[in-house]
Amino acid sequence: MIKAEKKLQAANFRILAANQRAMAAVYRRQAAHPIYPGQDLICLDKADAVDALAALSEAKANLLDAS
Numbered sequence: 725m726i727k728a729e730k731k732l733q734a735a736n737f738r739i740l741a742a743n744q745r746a747m748a749a750v751y752r753r754q755a756a757h758p759i760y761p762g763q764d765l766i767c768l769d770k771a772d773a774v775d776a777l778a779a780l781s782e783a784k785a786n787l788l789d790a791s
Contacts (some may be wrong), residue, residue, distance in 0.1 A: 731789045744778035751783035 748771040755767035 730791065734785040734788040737781045737788070741778040741781035741785065743775050744781060748772075748774040748778065 751767045751771035751774065755764040758764040
């Protein structure tokens with residue numbers, strides 16, 4: 725039972741990471757077409773932050789799989 729719960733939680737972390745990577749891609753696309761001065765830098769900063777969160781989510785999933 726516990727192993728199944730860990731697999732479910734790991735899958736949820738992987739779904740979260742995929743959504744976070746998709747959001748980072750949205751920020752990068754917006755950075756390529758800014759609608760006001762400086763928006764490109766803001767969007768790239770947000771994209772990097774969300775990519776880092778995605779990496780954290782993936783690491784949590786991997787940790788659960790390893791245990």
